[in-house]
Amino acid sequence: MIFSVHVEVRLRPGIADPQGSTIERAMPTLGFAGVSGVRVGKSIRFEIDAVDEASARAEAEDLCRRFLTNPVIEDAIVELEPAGVAS
Amino acid sequence: MSSRVGVVVFPGSNCEQDMVEAMRLVGGEPELLWHGDATVNGVDAVIVPGGFAHGDYLRPGAIARFSPVMSAVAEFAAAGGPVVGICNGFQVLTEAGLLPGALQKNAGLKFVCAPAQLRVETTNSVLTRAADKGAVLSIPINHFEGNYTCDAETLAQLRDEDRIVLRYVVNPNGSVDDIAGVCNEGRNVVGLMPHPERSTSELLGSTDGLPLLRSLLSV
Numbered sequence: 001m002i003f004s005v006h007v008e009v010r011l012r013p014g015i016a017d018p019q020g021s022t023i024e025r026a027m028p029t030l031g032f033a034g035v036s037g038v039r040v041g042k043s044i045r046f047e048i049d050a051v052d053e054a055s056a057r058a059e060a061e062d063l064c065r066r067f068l069t070n071p072v073i074e075d076a077i078v079e080l081e082p083a084g085v086a087s
Numbered sequence: 088m089s090s091r092v093g094v095v096v097f098p099g100s101n102c103e104q105d106m107v108e109a110m111r112l113v114g115g116e117p118e119l120l121w122h123g124d125a126t127v128n129g130v131d132a133v134i135v136p137g138g139f140a141h142g143d144y145l146r147p148g149a150i151a152r153f154s155p156v157m158s159a160v161a162e163f164a165a166a167g168g169p170v171v172g173i174c175n176g177f178q179v180l181t182e183a184g185l186l187p188g189a190l191q192k193n194a195g196l197k198f199v200c201a202p203a204q205l206r207v208e209t210t211n212s213v214l215t216r217a218a219d220k221g222a223v224l225s226i227p228i229n230h231f232e233g234n235y236t237c238d239a240e241t242l243a244q245l246r247d248e249d250r251i252v253l254r255y256v257v258n259p260n261g262s263v264d265d266i267a268g269v270c271n272e273g274r275n276v277v278g279l280m281p282h283p284e285r286s287t288s289e290l291l292g293s294t295d296g297l298p299l300l301r302s303l304l305s306v
Contacts, residue, residue, distance in 0.1 A: 011191075017192070018192045067149070070189050072238070
């Protein structure tokens with residue numbers, strides 16, 4: 001079975017996010033007031049061939065832990081569904 | 088006896104020739120080690136130089152640690168061989184799990200390229216054994232992601248085990264506890280953000296990198 005996987009990589013709370021801070025500071029100059037807490041992450045999409053959803057999830061989470069994130073500074077949120085399902 | 092020093096080259100490394108020149112200057116026999124070859128070629132020490140290995144895609148060092156040479160470097164390190172990672176090389180060694188912690192983006196949002204004053208905190212490491220404890224060295228830094236971080240437990244361990252090798256006198260990037268360089272438990276793997284190979288001549292403004300580079304040669 002093919003599963004579509006979406007991984008959101010987020011900087012862990014407390015980890016410096018210069019991109020987020022810079023974007024946030026630019027907003028008032030464009031007239032957007034009251035926006036705060038901007039954090040920039042990464043969005044990674046791929047497909048996994050696995051026997052069932054649980055094993056697809058296990059593999060995706062292993063991939064996140066060992067490669068797609070650095071667990072010292074980043075967290076991953078894994079979303080997954082059978083391929084071909086409109087999201 | 089001269090010491091053979093292997094300088095690892097990834098696609099995107101850019102400090103390897105500086106390091107080759109610097110190593111010749113201190114009497115070493117440098118040679119380049121291509122990242123695609125799974126061997127360190129019998130050298131006496133390995134340096135992972137600065138640059139942007141594999142374009143720093145995903146994260147600095149994240150792809151480089153899968154290069155074939157890195158398994159050979161890990162074996163060499165496990166056998167007690169001296170390994171030093173400089174700047175991007177430090178990032179590669181943390182990603183490869185040869186050193187604890189991680190390098191996050193600089194506090195203050197800026198790429199920093201400037202001379203830094205570094206205090207030698209221990210001479211019990213392959214990079215500082217020929218230096219003087221407490222000496223302050225002027226060595227340049229040149230990075231955007233040099234802000235060293237680790238969890239509180241790791242930090243306590245680094246302090247207790249005297250594994251913080253170099254500290255910034257004035258913190259340029261937000262690194263926890265002013266850390267500029269750390270070593271592993273065996274003290275044979277050292278990572279640092281500053282570039283000692285760029286402090287090897289009065290023409291470059293400082294020769295303070297020389298004692299560090301000499302430390303790497305066999306004693």
